[in-house]
Structure formats: structure tokens, C-alpha cells
Amino acid sequence: MITCYTRYIGYEFSFLGIILSELYAREAKVGLQMERQFTLVTGGAGFLGSHLCERLIERGRHVICVDSLITGRMENIAHLMNLKSFQFIQHDIIEHLTCPSQIDEIYNLACPASPVKYELDPVHTFKTSVIGALNMLVLSLEKNARILQASTSEVYGDPRVSPQPETYWGNVNPFGPRSCYDVGKRAAETLFHDYRDQYGAKIKIARIFNTYGPRMDPEDGRVVSNFVVQALLGKDLTLYGTGEQTRSFCYVDDLVSGLMALMDAPLDVTGPINMGNPVEFTVRALADLVLEKTGSKSGMTFKHLPEDDPKRRKPDISVAKDVLHWQPLTPVSEGLDKTIPYFAAQLGLEQKTDQKVS
Numbered sequence: 001m002i003t004c005y006t007r008y009i010g011y012e013f014s015f016l017g018i019i020l021s022e023l024y025a026r027e028a029k030v031g032l033q034m035e036r037q038f039t040l041v042t043g044g045a046g047f048l049g050s051h052l053c054e055r056l057i058e059r060g061r062h063v064i065c066v067d068s069l070i071t072g073r074m075e076n077i078a079h080l081m082n083l084k085s086f087q088f089i090q091h092d093i094i095e096h097l098t099c100p101s102q103i104d105e106i107y108n109l110a111c112p113a114s115p116v117k118y119e120l121d122p123v124h125t126f127k128t129s130v131i132g133a134l135n136m137l138v139l140s141l142e143k144n145a146r147i148l149q150a151s152t153s154e155v156y157g158d159p160r161v162s163p164q165p166e167t168y169w170g171n172v173n174p175f176g177p178r179s180c181y182d183v184g185k186r187a188a189e190t191l192f193h194d195y196r197d198q199y200g201a202k203i204k205i206a207r208i209f210n211t212y213g214p215r216m217d218p219e220d221g222r223v224v225s226n227f228v229v230q231a232l233l234g235k236d237l238t239l240y241g242t243g244e245q246t247r248s249f250c251y252v253d254d255l256v257s258g259l260m261a262l263m264d265a266p267l268d269v270t271g272p273i274n275m276g277n278p279v280e281f282t283v284r285a286l287a288d289l290v291l292e293k294t295g296s297k298s299g300m301t302f303k304h305l306p307e308d309d310p311k312r313r314k315p316d317i318s319v320a321k322d323v324l325h326w327q328p329l330t331p332v333s334e335g336l337d338k339t340i341p342y343f344a345a346q347l348g349l350e351q352k353t354d355q356k357v358s
Contacts, residue, residue: 038102040064040145042093042136043109045072047215048150048208051252052107052259053077057085059260064099068092070124071112076215093132094124103143105263108136109150111185115178115306116221122180129184130191137195140202148204148263149192151272153313154182155207163280163314166207166272176308189272196270204262204269209276209315213252213335214342223247227287228336228343231296241305243284247313250277251335254328261324269323276315277328286332293336 039056043049044065049072053063057080065077065088080086091097093110111128112118118125133149140147156164157172172182195201212224219225230237258275287300320326330338 036060036062037104038062038064039105039107040066040099040103040139041107041109042066042132043072043111043150045069045074045077045088046109046113047076047213047217047220048113048211048252048255049107049109050076050080050215051213051256052109053080053086055256055260057083061085061105063087064089064101064103066091066093066097067110071117071217071220073215073217092128093135094127096135097139099139099143103139103145106136106140106143106145106147107150107259107263108133108147111150111181113152113181114220114222115181116219118181119177122177125180126184129181130187133188133191137191137201137203141195141199144202146202146204146263146267147192148206148259149188150259151189151205151207152182152185153207153209153274153276153315154178155186155189156310156313157182158308158310159312162312163278163316164274165316166274166319173308177306178308193270202267203271204265205271205273206259206262207272207274207315208255209250209274209313210247211250211252211255211276213339215252216339216342218343218346223283223286224249224290224336224339225343227290228294228340229347231290231294231298232340232344232347232349234296234298236299236301237287237290239283239287239300239302240309241302243287243300243302244282245305245309245311245313246280246282247286248277248280248315249286249332249335250275250328251330251332251338254330258320258324258326258328261326265324273319273324274315274317275320275326276317277332278315278317279332280312280314281332289333289336290340293333293340 039061044053045067056063062085156170160171161168192203196203216225218229227237
């Protein structure tokens with residue numbers, strides 16, 4: 001069991017004037033702490049979670065970052081570790097988390113999000129999605145805190161409807177290689193709705209579509225990271241099927257803005273709400289754009305399409321626009337310009353790539 005503690009600083013006083021001045025200062029400090037929002041982010045050392053932690057701190061929140069480090073990386077949050085407004089706890093949310101300090105908001109982002117990672121241990125992935133969600137819901141009730149579930153476009157499976165609205169029930173294989181993730185996330189959504197209806201939990205659900213940007217793990221197996229790393233290393237880009245399957249790529253800064261907008265929305269705005277870029281790209285078009293941006297002479301290799309791999313992925317974000325007044329602002333071309341140098345640095349190729357990226 002992990003316990004997070006609030007630190008208190010005691011003072012020794014020699015003179016009455018010093019005592020009074022310090023007491024007044026302490027009273028003012030306590031007043032500021034009472035007004036300050038405390039936010040817990042599970043999966044906070046991951047790609048998306050670390051950007052969210054950073055943005056919350058910029059807003060003035062005290063952030064408690066919880067991560068098992070199974071897929072999260074300490075280097076993603078290294079620049080936050082010495083901040084007084086940031087606290088890191090290594091913990092797996094499939095185990096109970098006790099936190100006696102104040103918590104006003106919980107963002108539940110903990111779970112591997114790429115097939116390569118979540119298929120390594122499908123049982124643990126499912127536990128994280130379901131038992132982890134249950135543990136965070138219990139904590140949210142204890143703290144009377146709002147809680148946001150990071151769900152996924154994978155709940156739509158291989159969709160027969162495009163674009164996918166929140167009302168679409170999906171086309172999901174319950175026994176396929178991706179089931180641990182997409183069925184797990186569907187089950188988590190059910191838990192969130194039931195906890196709202198039965199116990200009054202203050203829930204929010206975001207269905208996140210493909211997101212990319214700096215701090216992605218170069219080996220996480222997602223299409224943007226795969227293509228950029230292969231291009232920078234001069235290797236052929238690996239495409240599956242014909243490359244005509246589509247995805248919608250949202251830059252991480254835009255997605256974080258959407259999550260925060262949903263958390264800030266009135267309590268009756270519970271979701272699920274789609275969050276992603278409605279501009280649809282074929283995988284082949286993305287490969288061409290990455291080759292152009294990197295200046296790579298790499299070719300392309302085509303392999304069989306994996307089982308249950310979605311043929312189309314495009315969000316209907318009408319609800320996000322109408323209710324949250326949110327939509328992504330970063331074109332894929334611009335987002336790649338911000339992302340490619342990060343991967344180049346990870347590979348030790350900064351100077352070479354800086355000359356190529358427009």
C-alpha cells in the first residue's frame with residue numbers, strides 16, 4: 001500500500017515580533033493551500049500523462065503523479081521532479097492507493113496504449129483498465145473529487161460507421177489480440193457510468209483517438225513513432241495491408257487542452273466525448289509525409305494486416321465542438337515538425353535532422 005503525505009514545516013521563534021509575523025505568514029500560506037487545486041494523474045510519467053502534468057502545473061495545480069513505470073518513463077517527468085507543486089509516486093493502480101492529502105481531480109490515464117505494449121501482458125492490461133478504474137472511482141468518492149477516464153477510440157473496434165459518433169456501439173472482437181485493451185476500456189466506461197448512477201460519482205469520459213508528439217517511446221509500436229524512427233535511421237517504413245487504412249492524428253498539446261476542457265465542464269457533462277483530429281489520413285499518405293519531412297531516402301515494406309486492425313478511424317467531434325468549444329488546432333504537418341526533432345534527439349541525430357526538417 002502506498003501512502004502520500006503532506007509535509008508541514010515547524011518554526012522556532014525567539015522574539016514575540018518574529019512569532020507574530022511568522023504566524024501571519026503561515027496563516028496566509030494555509031489560505032493559499034486551501035484555495036489551491038490538487039490533481040492526481042495516473043499514468044503521469046507516460047507520453048500523454050507527462051504533458052498533462054506539465055500543463056496542470058502551469059495552471060497552478062499541485063500535481064500528484066502516479067505511475068507504475070511499466071510503460072511510463074522517468075525521463076518524461078525529470079524536469080518536474082524538483083518542483084514543490086509536483087509529487088511522484090511509483091504505484092500500480094491495480095493495487096489500492098491510499099492518499100490522505102486533499103484531491104480535487106483525478107485523471108485516470110494509466111494503461112499501455114499501443115498494441116505492442118498492451119499485448120505483452122494482456123491480463124495485466126485488462127486489470128489496469130478495469131480494476132485500476134475501479135480503484136480510482138473508489139478514491140474519487142472518498143475525496144469527493146471529479147474523475148476523468150481516458151477511454152479510447154478502440155472501443156469502436158473495426159468500425160462499420162465512419163466517422164464514428166459517440167452513439168455508435170462499435171464492432172469489437174471480445175477474444176482477439178486487441179481485446180485486452182478495447183474490451184477493458186469498454187468495461188471501464190460501464191463502471192464509470194454505474195458509479196455515477198449508483199453512487200453519484202463525478203465522472204468524465206474522453207474517447208481519445210490517435211495522438212502523437214514529443215515524449216512518445218520510440219519503441220512503442222504506434223504508426224507515427226514507427227515511421228519517424230525508421231525514416232531517421234534510413235530503414236524501410238513498415239506498412240500493413242495496402243496502406244489505405246485510415247487514421248486521424250491529433251497533436252498532444254491539442255489533446256491535453258481537450259481533456260482539461262472536459263474536466264472543467266459542468267458536472268452534467270459526463271461524456272463519453274470523442275477527442276481527436278477529424279482530418280482523415282491514409283497510412284500511406286502519412287508515410288509519404290514523414291519521408292518528405294525527414295528528407296529520408298527510405299523505401300516502404302508491406303506486410304499482412306494484423307488481426308482486428310481497424311480499416312477506418314475518424315472521430316465525429318461535433319459534441320466536443322458544441323459542448324466544450326474544443327477542436328484540434330495543429331495540422332499534422334506542423335505537428336510532425338515539432339515531433340521529428342524529439343525522435344532525432346532520442347536517436348542522437350539532432351544536427352543531421354535539424355538540417356532536413358522544414
